[in-house]
Amino acid sequence: QERDQESMNPPTLHDFRFTAAGRAEQKTGLLGWIAFSVNGHFRIDGVTLRRTADGRLALAFPARIASDGRKRSVVWPPTEEARTAVEQQVFSALHIDPDA
Secondary structure, eight states: OHHHHHHHSOOOEEEEEEEEOOHHHHHTTEEEEEEEEETTTEEEEEEEEEEOTTSOEEEEOOEEEOTTSOEEESSOOSSHHHHHHHHHHHHHHTTOOTTO
16 A cells, blocks of 8 residues: 555656757767656666657666666656656756657
């Protein structure tokens, strides 16, 4: 039940920082890197803002490649609702229109 309670409360993000990618990287869809604080308890850095092949804006969360070659996510939204809440707050704070 405690986990259900947590999923009802969207994270509060603040203290955003955006670093734009270079022109060559932007041609591949990488627009830049984002850092932000979550609920005043911890900071996430290395989130990328990307334009997908179908033209959508999306956030990609940090991951590491393990010694066995498998991708291991470092941090990520556990539900689609959490992902939407994070994206909305990031896009709003950075004055990004995801539909543009």
